[in-house]
Amino acid sequence: MTQSLSSADPTHVIAIARSWLGIPYHDQASLRGVGCDCLGRARGIWREVVGPEPFPLPTYSRDWGETGPREVLAEGARRMMPEISPSDAGPGALVLFRMTPRAIAKHVGILTGPDSFLHAYERLGVIEESLTPP
Known part of the structure; x- marks a missing residue:
């Protein structure tokens, strides 16, 4: 049986x-x-919990989420684990964020409680903070 972060x-x-x-x-x-970005932190945690990553990740630019209509982050996440609704996401779940309602998903965190999450944030590094509607 193959384990995933979701299991x-x-x-x-x-x-x-x-x-x-x-x-x-x-x-x-x-x-x-050493260091990580939001996706790198999720990848590193995957390696520690599950094992080797199942496919190589191509390099990406700092503005990757600003260009094109494809949701590259969401597509990659769907290859790794099942998608669930936000209301079903509990502690330990990987969550994707859109910065505005119709924007593509370009940030990732892990829920640590019903109202908190952990993520990597430019200039601050890996932090845990409150999950708020914005």
Whole structure:
């Protein structure tokens, strides 16, 4: 049976995710103790919880989410795990964010509680904060 992040114990996923707190932000990096961006943090946690990534990730530019109509992040996430509705997402779930209602998804975090999530944020690194409607 193949394990995925979505089938992993949420308590374990959150513990691993929190071990990344304070890691500096670095584009395209995905190494705990070195640096990561939001996608890299999710990739690093995947490797720690599940194992090797199932497919190579192509390089991407800093403005990748600003160009084109494709939801590259969402398409990649769907290849790795089942999509669930936001109302069904609980602690340990990977969540994708759109910065405006009709924009493409271009940010990723992990829910750590009903109103909190952990993500990598430029200039701040990996942080845990309140999940608010905006």
